Amino acid sequence: MTRTLLAVLAAALLGGASALALDVGDAAPAIQVKTWVANKPVTLEAAKGKVLVVEFWATWCQPCRRTIPHINKLHKKYGDKDVVFVGITEEDEATVKKYMETMAMDYHVGLDDAGKTNNAYMKGVAGIPHAFVVDRDGKVAWHGHPLTKMAQVIEELVAGKFDAARAKKLATLQQKLGEAARTRDQERLMEVVNEILREVPDDPDAYRLKRAILRDQGKLEETWPVLLDMAKGCAKDPEALIEVALTLSTGGDLEHRDLPKALELAKQAVALSDAKAVGVLAALARVHYELGHLALAADTAAKAAAAAEGEDKTRLEAHAAFYRKELERRRQDPDAK
Structure with a gap:
C-alpha cells in the first residue's frame, strides 16, 4: 500500500469503533472522578436525558492541544442545548491546573479515580485524544477522534436525526475494515469497502477509500464514476x-x-x-x-x-x-x- 492509501484508510478508521473498544449501542459506563478541576461534577445518572461527550486526554498529548479548542467551540455552541462535555485525564491536580493556566478548558474537567473511568471506556483503544458520545438514553452513539465525525454526531443527536441502527451497522463494518487493513490485501479491502457501500451508501469515507484503492492500483479512470456515486449516495451531506x-x-x-x-x-x-x-x-x-x-x-x-x-x-x-x-x-x- 502507498502512503496515500494508508492515510485515507487511517482517516476512515480513525472516526470509528475498534473491535476491542466499548461498542456503539452499549450502555455507557459510570464516570468515576476523584477530583473535578473545572466546573461542577458530572455523573452518568445526572446526564440522562442529555447528550454526553466524554473525552480522554492528557497534558503531555500534543494532538490534544488541537482538540481542546475544538471542544471549547462545541461547548459554546451546544452548552445550552442539553449537551454536556467532560474531559477525563489520569494526571494529578497540580499538573492539570498548571496546564489550564495557558490552555483554556471551558467544559467539565475531571481527574480519573485510579483509572476506573479510563479502564471502563478505553479498553482496546490505541491512544488519545479519544471521545465517546453518549445519547440521551445513556448508550454509546459513537466514539473516535474528536476532530473526525464527533461534531456531526452531536448535531444529529441534538436535531433528533441520529440513526442508531445505521451507526451500529457502520461500526460493525468498520471493524471488518480494520481486520482487512491488517492483512494489507487490497482485494479483501475492496470487498469490505463495497460491502459498506451496499449496506451504508451514505458513508463518504467508503467512497474516499475506494477511490484511494483504485488510484493505488493505477485505475485512475475508475475513480471518477466513484466520485459521482459519492455525490448521489451522500446527497444529504453538505460536506461530501x-x-x-x-x-x-x-x-x-x-x-x-x-x-x-x-x-x-x-x-x-x-x-x-x-x-x-x-x-x-x-x-x-x-x-x-x-x-x-x-x-x-x-x-x-x-x-x-x-x-x-x-x-x-x-x-x-x-x-x-x-x-x-x-x-x-x-x-x-x-x-x-
Missing part, C-alpha cells in the same frame, strides 16, 4: 457534496473537470446547510470563481467571512478581496483571463 464539487472544479485532471455539475452540487450543499455553513459558502465562492462568476464569488466569500470567526474570517475576507480585485482587473482588460 462540497468535496465532490471542489474536485470537479479545481482538480488537476482537466479532462474530468465539470464546472456546471460542480456548481449544481455546491448550491445543493448550501441549500442543505441553510446557507449558514462557512465552509460550504466558501466552497461555492470558489466554484463561482472557477466559472468566471467573479461578482458572485466575491459576494459569496463575503457572506462566508461575515459568518466566520478568527483566522477563518481573516482568510475569507482575503478571498473576497481577491475575487473583487480580479473582477476589476478583467473589467479593465477585456483580454484578461
Whole structure:
C-alpha cells in the first residue's frame, strides 16, 4: 500500500469503533472522578436525558492541544442545548491546573479515580485524544477522534436525526475494515469497502477509500464514476457534496473537470446547510470563481467571512478581496483571463 492509501484508510478508521473498544449501542459506563478541576461534577445518572461527550486526554498529548479548542467551540455552541462535555485525564491536580493556566478548558474537567473511568471506556483503544458520545438514553452513539465525525454526531443527536441502527451497522463494518487493513490485501479491502457501500451508501469515507484503492492500483479512470456515486449516495451531506464539487472544479485532471455539475452540487450543499455553513459558502465562492462568476464569488466569500470567526474570517475576507480585485482587473482588460 502507498502512503496515500494508508492515510485515507487511517482517516476512515480513525472516526470509528475498534473491535476491542466499548461498542456503539452499549450502555455507557459510570464516570468515576476523584477530583473535578473545572466546573461542577458530572455523573452518568445526572446526564440522562442529555447528550454526553466524554473525552480522554492528557497534558503531555500534543494532538490534544488541537482538540481542546475544538471542544471549547462545541461547548459554546451546544452548552445550552442539553449537551454536556467532560474531559477525563489520569494526571494529578497540580499538573492539570498548571496546564489550564495557558490552555483554556471551558467544559467539565475531571481527574480519573485510579483509572476506573479510563479502564471502563478505553479498553482496546490505541491512544488519545479519544471521545465517546453518549445519547440521551445513556448508550454509546459513537466514539473516535474528536476532530473526525464527533461534531456531526452531536448535531444529529441534538436535531433528533441520529440513526442508531445505521451507526451500529457502520461500526460493525468498520471493524471488518480494520481486520482487512491488517492483512494489507487490497482485494479483501475492496470487498469490505463495497460491502459498506451496499449496506451504508451514505458513508463518504467508503467512497474516499475506494477511490484511494483504485488510484493505488493505477485505475485512475475508475475513480471518477466513484466520485459521482459519492455525490448521489451522500446527497444529504453538505460536506461530501462540497468535496465532490471542489474536485470537479479545481482538480488537476482537466479532462474530468465539470464546472456546471460542480456548481449544481455546491448550491445543493448550501441549500442543505441553510446557507449558514462557512465552509460550504466558501466552497461555492470558489466554484463561482472557477466559472468566471467573479461578482458572485466575491459576494459569496463575503457572506462566508461575515459568518466566520478568527483566522477563518481573516482568510475569507482575503478571498473576497481577491475575487473583487480580479473582477476589476478583467473589467479593465477585456483580454484578461
